[in-house]
Amino acid sequence: xxxxxxxxxxxxxxxxxxxxxxxxxxxxxxxxxxxxxxxxxxxxxxxxxxxxxxxxxxxxxxxxxxxxxxxxxxxxxxxxxxxxxxxxxxxxxxxxxxxxxxxxxxxxxxxxxxxxx
Amino acid sequence: xxxxxxxxxxxxxxxxxxxxxxxxxxxxxxxxxxxxxxxxxxxxxxxxxxxxxxxxxxxxxxxxxxxxxxxxxxxxxxxxxxxxxxxxxxxxxxxxxxxxxxxxxxxxxxxx
Numbered sequence: 400x401x402x403x404x405x406x407x408x409x410x411x412x413x414x415x416x417x418x419x420x421x422x423x424x425x426x427x428x429x430x431x432x433x434x435x436x437x438x439x440x441x442x443x444x445x446x447x448x449x450x451x452x453x454x455x456x457x458x459x460x461x462x463x464x465x466x467x468x469x470x471x472x473x474x475x476x477x478x479x480x481x482x483x484x485x486x487x488x489x490x491x492x493x494x495x496x497x498x499x500x501x502x503x504x505x506x507x508x509x510x511x512x513x514x515x516x
Numbered sequence: 517x518x519x520x521x522x523x524x525x526x527x528x529x530x531x532x533x534x535x536x537x538x539x540x541x542x543x544x545x546x547x548x549x550x551x552x553x554x555x556x557x558x559x560x561x562x563x564x565x566x567x568x569x570x571x572x573x574x575x576x577x578x579x580x581x582x583x584x585x586x587x588x589x590x591x592x593x594x595x596x597x598x599x600x601x602x603x604x605x606x607x608x609x610x611x612x613x614x615x616x617x618x619x620x621x622x623x624x625x626x627x628x
Contacts, residue, residue, distance in 0.1 A: 442618045443560075505616065509558070
């Protein structure tokens, strides 16, 4: 079963409103999670690194005031798209790493489709 | 900084034929390499990964990839594809952290 869960899987919101997407690690604690964005028929672009208990680290070109990331616990990171516009419509996906003594495995969530109308 | 190049945006192939999806990377440090598969309207699934050790890694569904350090490549191969292998395949590199840099993807289309 899924070890990283995202919610909602699909969301439609009106232009100008904000929408929150959750990313949860189900069976392990993740001090770091990552948020990616995938444009239609394009690759995944890393948006930011979500750090538990501290500020997120954003990649160049990503507006931190528009894409608010909060990592309040070891199992939950949230991405809030503020004042959404149609161009923010995209597939957003998170990842988290399950670190064990034998190495680490990166798991991806199922992704969240955001449509801004 | 790392980068990944997937030269083939689309690869059409007939069922039961062999296939190779190319991936080249660049990095100034040691890397981990990954192949992910994305079926239509779904998230990413790890297909296989190279961390260390044997340069040939295999997946449970018949795919394999070989890490070639001198050619900075990590091509994905399957000797006989099925219709169900139709999907988007992404090569990715990590600089020993959990942050992945993805290639642009290759659409594998298997025809009957």
